[in-house]
Amino acid sequence: MISFSGLYWFFYWHCRSLIKWILRRSTQLCELQRICYDKPAGNPRSSAVEYSLRHSKSPDIGSMLNELDDAATKKTIFGRLHKVLLERSVRTVLRVKKINPNSHVAFVKNYSRCIEHIWGYRQLYHIVEELRLSQFDSSVEEHERKLTRLWTGLCPKVPLEARITKQWQDIGFQGDDPKTDFRGMGLLGLDNLVFFAEEYTGAARHVWSHSLHPQHGYAFAIVGINLTHLAYSLLKDGSAKTHIYNACKTMPSLRAFHQFYCYLFYEFDRFWIESKPADVMQFTFIKDQFEKNIRDLLANPSTVFKINFVVEDV
Template sequence: MYNLWLFLASFLRSMVKWFLRRTTGLCELQRICYGEMSGAPRISAVEKSLHLSKCSQIKKLVAHLNDISDNCRLKGSTERDILKGAVNTVLVVKKINPRIHYQFVKNFSKCVEQIWGYRQLVAQVEAVRIVKYDSDNIEHEKKLLDLWQALMPCVQLDNRISKQWQDIGFQGDDPKTDFRGMGLLGLENLLFFATEYRGPAQHVLSHSLHPVYGYCFAIVGINLTSMALQFLRNGEAKIYFYNTSKCLPTIRLFHQFYCYLFYEFDRYWLECKPVDIMEFSNIKTKFENNIRTYLSKPKAAFKMNIAVDTI
């Protein structure tokens, strides 16, 4: 029954496309690029159209772009050549005159950049995550010490192995044991928040030290790295990135997404007024569902609203 439904849906879609092409003189991609609102609505519609295409040349193009983005080759001058090649392929296959439909070329090129830029971003973020924290790596150690300096600028760290790490929310005397599954990505997220958003990070850290509603800043931060990565991997974050990115999305945009989650989780945690840290899992699940609901909205685009409150 399910296969029959898929067949009927595919057949109906083909008939509608044929009818609209005949009556409007425009292919589906043109109708999307001219008719859909810019940002996520247009990009998502183009993405769906390309992936549902039965045209062998379009299928080969999609597979080619997938391979390029999975191997992080969409960058620099290469990016311009790849985008131009993708657009030209569609122009030829769909018999579109670029001189007449120059706006389509512009809109479609932007969509291709965002669709496969997002796919490449997933690969880039994953590449950072699989790097395990190595205490023998000078760069890793520097980032960790920079995190301490950013969060505790007025407090000298006595030793590399110290209970002081617990003051910024690590579980033991050596933070390297806490990164585990999130690898270097967990550290880089925390460091970005602490250095790029110093005020908000200090604000959140102060809340984490509250005698009643306190929590482990670093451990919660690493948990939120996992949440942000999950949204990125399963595509739930696409609307946010499609609406936010003005050019090829970079890992910096992922870090900013993470910072928003951390800042908003802290606010939500305080609103929930937890009895103790044992409520973390339940509150985190509710927060995650709230974010998931917002991410499903066509105009989803987070903005950090800085408001220092007293608790």
């Protein structure tokens, strides 16, 4: 027996082509043009363009999507290739949809921005995934330097007594050697923490000071790595597109992901303090509620998280 939902989609897909034909005849604009002219810039426009392209029946557009997907997977949409792919994508759509670029200059500009959003996001995911799968290696000098930078960012006036020391527990690692805590999120977890400590030093130290609270404290670094997992999950399942598409004017970069993470960490700290947990055993419950709140916000197409931290007294 066919469900109501099944009937809806059956009729939707069979009627979609007819609806598009009627709208094109009445407006003299194809679906992509209507989206680029009518939808607000950012997530509403880029998500609608992405949906339209993915459901196109044109073989040429299908080939174009495969080429862009391949480049994003290989993480090669940079420099000259970025420009070549963008121009090729624009030319393909103009030709297939019979759009005169001289008469629709605004369309070319708006559509190009959407392409950068869509495949910049896909490339960003693969960059982030590569970092997540890269494990911390004590024999790599760069990895060790990042650990030192994290310590210096949070505790500039306190020298480390040794590479392996209980001091690491002061900033929220579980043991004397932080490397064991990065197994789940790899270098991504470390890079997120370092970025927060160096780019938003005041906010990071503010959050760290909260983690030392005698009653409502928590393990700063371990919570940070848990929030790396949350940021990664939101990126992977596409929920983060709302913020990324709205926040980025051009190609989303790794910096955009780090900033997204910093926002999550700062807001989680505030949520944690306001929840007044009896002890750290409530972490999972509070984190799950925080994630639900974030996902609810991201369900709004206009959501964009502002990275303007206001540091108040503890």
